[in-house]
Amino acid sequence: MGLEFLTNADSVTKVFWVCALGGTVFFTVRLILMIVGGDMDGDVDGDMDGDTHSDAAFEWISINTLTAFIMMFGWVGLTAYKQFELSVVQSFGLAFAAGLMSMWITAMLFRMAGKLVSKGAVFKISDTVGLNASVYQRIPAEGRGKVNVSLPGGILKELEAMSEDKIDIESFKTVKVVQVVDDRTISVRQI
Numbered sequence: 532m533g534l535e536f537l538t539n540a541d542s543v544t545k546v547f548w549v550c551a552l553g554g555t556v557f558f559t560v561r562l563i564l565m566i567v568g569g570d571m572d573g574d575v576d577g578d579m580d581g582d583t584h585s586d587a588a589f590e591w592i593s594i595n596t597l598t599a600f601i602m603m604f605g606w607v608g609l610t611a612y613k614q615f616e617l618s619v620v621q622s623f624g625l626a627f628a629a630g631l632m633s634m635w636i637t638a639m640l641f642r643m644a645g646k647l648v649s650k651g652a653v654f655k656i657s658d659t660v661g662l663n664a665s666v667y668q669r670i671p672a673e674g675r676g677k678v679n680v681s682l683p684g685g686i687l688k689e690l691e692a693m694s695e696d697k698i699d700i701e702s703f704k705t706v707k708v709v710q711v712v713d714d715r716t717i718s719v720r721q722i
Contacts, residue, residue, distance in 0.1 A: 534548075543612060543619050543622070544609070544612065544613065546608075547604075547605050547606075547608040547609035547612060547613075547622075547626070548605065548609060549605070550601050550602070550604050550605030550608070551602065551605025551606045551608075551609055552605070553601065553605070554598055554599075554600075554601035554602025554603070554604070554605055555602050555605075555606075557598050557601075557602075558598045558599070558602050561594070561595070561598060591634060591635075591638050593638075593641075595637050595641060596633075596634040596637045596638050597634075599630075599633035599634055599636070599637040600630035600631070600633055600634045601630070602633070603626075603629045603630050603632070603633040604626045604627065604629065604630035605626070606629075607625055607626045607629035607630075608622050608623060608625065608626030608629075611625045611626065654682075654686075654688060656690070656711050656714060656715070656717065657711055658682060659680045659682070659688070659690070659708045659711070659717055660708050660709070660710060660711060660717075661707070661708060662680055662681070662682070662707070662708050663680075663681075663705055663706070663707055663708075663722065664678040664679060664680040664681075664690075664692070664705070664706050664707075664708055664717075664719060665678060665679045665703065665704075665705060665706075666678050666692070666700055666701065666702050666703060666704045666705075666706060666719075667679050667689060667702065668702060669699065669700065669701055669702050670692050670693065670694050670699070670700040670706075670719070671694075671699055672694055672697050672698050672699050673697065674693075675691045675692065675693055675716065676691070676692055676693075676700070677689055677690065677691055677692060678690055678692040678706060678708075678717070678719060680708065680717075690715060690716065690717050691715055691716040691717070692706070692716065692717050692718070692719045693712060693716060693717075693718050693719070694718075694719065694720075694721075695709045695710075695718045695719060695720040696720055696721070698721070700719070700721050704721055704722075705721075705722050706719035706720060706721050706722060707719060707720050707722055
């Protein structure tokens with residue numbers, strides 16, 4: 532089955548069909564990737580304490596909202612033009628309005644979904660500096676071990692740790708987090 536029906540169609544119908552089919556395929560692929568856990572929008576900044584309303588205008592323009600716009604623009608325009616036999620101007624007007632409405636609904640859904648993230652889900656390793664931790668796996672003088680750090684809110688994080696004083700620290704000892712070494716390792720000192 533091919534797209535033979537497009538060969539005899541006028542240019543307006545072709546525009547609506549391309550938007551409808553292209554938008555739907557892209558939307559479906561993105562939906563499948565969301566369900567299986569693919570990375571869709573690249574890196575996301577983990578800092579949720581910032582001003583979330585400063586970038587409100589950019590919430591309207593994202594891959595998700597543009598996909599919704601193109602898909603609905605195509606389907607509504609095609610329906611208005613072919614099914615209801617409206618004029619080109621009326622069909623484009625309805626299609627554009629439907630596309631904008633889809634963008635708005637999509638932006639609102641993602642905004643509401645963003646509010647579902649608890650502060651406990653956002654972890655910054657720098658928040659551990661100054662806290663006490665319990666050695667989970669022995670920390671050798673010149674190597675790495677593991678510690679459990681209790682964060683405010685009852686959150687327990689397991690992190691790699693190095694000895695600040697270059698001494699062996701046995702398991703179950705209490706240590707103080709002195710500094711961050713990298714994005715998953717901290718430096719600790721025995722108390």
